[in-house]
Amino acid sequence: xxxxxxxxxxxxxxxxxxxxxWVEGRGENAIAVEDPATGKVLLEIANxxxxxxxxxxAAADAAQAKWARTAPRERAEILRRTxxxxxxxxxxxxxxxxxxxxxxxAEARGEVTYGNExxxxxxxxxxxxxxxxxSSPEGTxxxxxxxxxxGPAFAITPWNFPLAMATRKIGPALAAGxxxxxxxxELTPLTTLLLVKTFEEAGVPAGVINVITxxxxxxxxxxxxxxxxxxKITFTGSTAVGRKxxxxxxxxxxxxSMELGGNAPFLVFADADLDAAVNGAMLAKMRNxxxxxxxxxxxxxxxxxxxxxAHRFAARLGQLQLGxxxxxxxxxxxxxxxxxxxxxxxLVEATVRExxxxxxxxxxxxxxxxxxxxxxxDNVQPGSTILKEEIFGPVAPIVxxxxxxxxxxxxxxxxxxxxxxxxxxxxxxxxxxVESLDTGMTGLNTGLVSNAAAPFGxxxxxxxxxxxxxxxxxxxxxxxxxxxxxxxx
Ligand code: NAD
Numbered sequence: 041x042x043x044x045x046x047x048x049x050x051x052x053x054x055x056x057x058x059x060x061x062w063v064e065g066r067g068e069n070a071i072a073v074e075d076p077a078t079g080k081v082l083l084e085i086a087n088x089x090x091x092x093x094x095x096x097x098a099a100a101d102a103a104q105a106k107w108a109r110t111a112p113r114e115r116a117e118i119l120r121r122t123x124x125x126x127x128x129x130x131x132x133x134x135x136x137x138x139x140x141x142x143x144x145x146a147e148a149r150g151e152v153t154y155g156n157e158x159x160x161x162x163x164x165x166x167x168x169x170x171x172x173x174x175s176s177p178e179g180t181x182x183x184x185x186x187x188x189x190x191g192p193a194f195a196i197t198p199w200n201f202p203l204a205m206a207t208r209k210i211g212p213a214l215a216a217g218x219x220x221x222x223x224x225x226e227l228t229p230l231t232t233l234l235l236v237k238t239f240e241e242a243g244v245p246a247g248v249i250n251v252i253t254x255x256x257x258x259x260x261x262x263x264x265x266x267x268x269x270x271x272k273i274t275f276t277g278s279t280a281v282g283r284k285x286x287x288x289x290x291x292x293x294x295x296x297s298m299e300l301g302g303n304a305p306f307l308v309f310a311d312a313d314l315d316a317a318v319n320g321a322m323l324a325k326m327r328n329x330x331x332x333x334x335x336x337x338x339x340x341x342x343x344x345x346x347x348x349x350a351h352r353f354a355a356r357l358g359q360l361q362l363g364x365x366x367x368x369x370x371x372x373x374x375x376x377x378x379x380x381x382x383x384x385x386x387l388v389e390a391t392v393r394e395x396x397x398x399x400x401x402x403x404x405x406x407x408x409x410x411x412x413x414x415x416x417x418d419n420v421q422p423g424s425t426i427l428k429e430e431i432f433g434p435v436a437p438i439v440x441x442x443x444x445x446x447x448x449x450x451x452x453x454x455x456x457x458x459x460x461x462x463x464x465x466x467x468x469x470x471x472x473x474v475e476s477l478d479t480g481m482t483g484l485n486t487g488l489v490s491n492a493a494a495p496f497g498x499x500x501x502x503x504x505x506x507x508x509x510x511x512x513x514x515x516x517x518x519x520x521x522x523x524x525x526x527x528x529x
Contacts, residue, residue: 042131042135043132045139045366048132048135048139049230052230052233052237053236053237056250056251056252057233057236057249057250058096059099059247060099060246061246063086063092065087065088065089065252065254066091066092067255067256068087069087069255070084070086071084071085071087071254072084073085073140073229073230074140075140075142075364075409076141076375077363077365077373077374082139082230083230085230085233085253087254087256088252088253088254088260090259092254093221093254093260094264096221096264097250097264097269098269099246099250100192100193100220100248100250100269101192101269102247103219103245103247104192104218107214107217108189108217112167115215116163116164116166116215117163118214118242119162119166119214122159122244125241126156126235130149130153130156132234133148133152133203133234134148134149135366137151137152137203137228138373139366140202140227140230141199141200141227141365143328143329144365144372145367145370147365148365151203154204154491154492155203155205155206156203156207157492159207159211161492161508162212162215162513163211166215166513170187171185171187172184172185173185176523179526180529181524181525182523182524182526182527183521183522184523185520185521185522186519187216187518188517189217189518190216190271190517191270191271191272192219192221192269193213193274194265194273195209195213195220195222195223195274196273196274196275196285197209197224197225197277198225198276199376200376202228203231204490206222206235207235208496208507209274209276210222210239210249212512213274215516216516217516218272219247219248221250221252222236222250222251223257224253227376227377229253232251236249265289265291265292266291266292270292271295272294272295272297272516273285273294273297274296274297274505274515275300277299278430285298296504297503297504297506298505299333299498299502299505299507300501301456302333302430302459302502303427304334304336304337304461304479305336305450305451306320306321306324306325306336306340306460306463307447307463308340308341308345308349309444309463309466309469310342310344310345311466311469312485313463314349318353321349321353321436322353322356322487324487325434326357326414329373329374329433330375330433331380331433334458334459334481336487337430337431338427338437338450339437339439340438342447343441346440347418350438351399353416353436354399354416357400357401357414357416358400359371360372360414362411374412375410375433375434376410377410378410381433384412384431384434384435385404387429387431387435388435390424390425391425394423395419395424396418396419396420396421396424396426396437397418398415398416399416400415401415401416402417412433413434414435415436416438417437419438419440420437420438420439422450428454430456448473451477452478454500455501457478457480457498457500458480458498459498461484461486462474462482462483470484478500479498479499480502480503491508492508493509495508495512
């Protein structure tokens with residue numbers, strides 16, 4: 041039976057989770073979490089200060105040695121039990137994601153399936169941490185290589201995928217034998233709180249996962265990062281904040297994983313299947329109302345198909361139904377806050393001033409919530425402001441090109457390198473693009489690549505490290521090498 045909003049919100053813990061207890065925060069004023077579709081407060085939750093943060097780290101540190109020695113199978117089963125519980129309660133998680141973040145309920149269900157898969161995947165990886173044993177080349181010794189957990193980790197997550205960004209870090213950390221302190225984004229912390237309550241029900245020992253919610257991210261995080269007990273920081277968010285965290289991490293030479301911003305090019309060649317390209321564009325641009333690090337940010341389209349692509353894409357965007365995510369007929373939600381909406385207005389205005397044309401949309405919607413009409417801009421000039429920034433909203437600029445070399449040069453002309461998309465039916469061209477596009481991931485004839493079984497991550501200023509796949513758990517493991525003399529000598 042589906043719960044009412046009030047019944048669902050009553051299930052969400054509102055405290056900090058430290059050493060297996062839900063406790064009050066010592067920060068000033070509770071955090072009011074808003075519904076971006078109405079601007080109304082959903083729930084008030086605890087606000088952590090630096091003392092709370094250090095208490096969470098102390099709990100993670102105290103639990104570390106025992107958790108690292110806990111049998112991999114047992115660690116795996118806690119992850120698997122949590123996966124099963126989240127799957128049973130998928131509709132509750134989907135509703136909560138939609139309420140606090142604004143995405144349409146169908147997409148929120150998709151996030152639950154995707155995000156929860158990291159728990160199942162890493163429950164399976166926990167029992168496959170291997171090492172090696174062999175003779176030294178001289179034959180006089182034996183060399184062992186073992187993997188060990190890095191130690192207590194600090195995870196900072198963004199607001200846009202409230203479940204998946206948490207499971208992508210908690211899953212591999214726990215599987216590897218690391219304890220963790222999680223700091224969700226202040227705008228959408230409720231899903232993480234419900235997730236951690238679910239872990240508690242699944243039997244996670246006290247101190248293994250700790251959660252602090254705070255309105256003072258920098259001041260509350262800094263003491264954890266500078267504390268010797270911390271061994272690892274894993275961050276997903278903007279490049280600007282990632283850079284600051286890297287600077288702070290340098291002081292103590294922390295292991296770092298950084299999943300940062302993107303500026304994804306989406307290339308459409310003259311030989312592309314245009315139906316597939318438009319479907320791909322809808323996914324790559326409109327998933328999460330354009331608020332994904334993987335969002336197509338620059339449509340680079342061959343001049344011979346640009347007009348048709350622009351009009352077909354605009355027609356599809358025009359059919360989207362704006363509304364509150366949890367309403368069944370909504371296919372496009374609001375952007376996250378007024379600041380994000382003002383940014384869409386600024387980017388559209390700048391593009392028009394710089395020679396681009398609005399094909400559809402381009403405006404804020406009056407009334408409650410932070411709605412912006414899905415927008416296509418054509419004939420955007422190379423060098424325009426909008427091509428240099430992460431848009432993070434439902435606005436699609438199209439730049440036209442003539443040659444493949446020109447398209448690749450435009451695509452790579454950015455400091456970011458998270459993902460690229462390319463649509464062509466020519467296999468050789470497709471492979472040339474895969475090898476020339478300077479990004480950690482490429483969607484070749486598809487607008488969606490995210491998968492728990494794949495290594496997600498970027499190059500250049502989009503970050504370091506990978507989440508998911510067989511690579512994901514390595515971010516939480518250290519290599520230990522042992523030499524011992526030949527036992528027969
Ligand atoms: P953000 O960088 O503003 O915030 C991310 C997190 O960092 C939040 O929890 C925030 O409270 C915290 N934070 C901010 N300043 C901090 C500081 N000084 N010290 C410690 N913590 C701090 O990003 P956002 O607006 O939440 O998310 C959007 C950004 O995230 C976009 O740039 C997007 O591309 C990126 N993102 C990247 C990926 C990826 O996998 N590469 C995935 C999702 C989002």
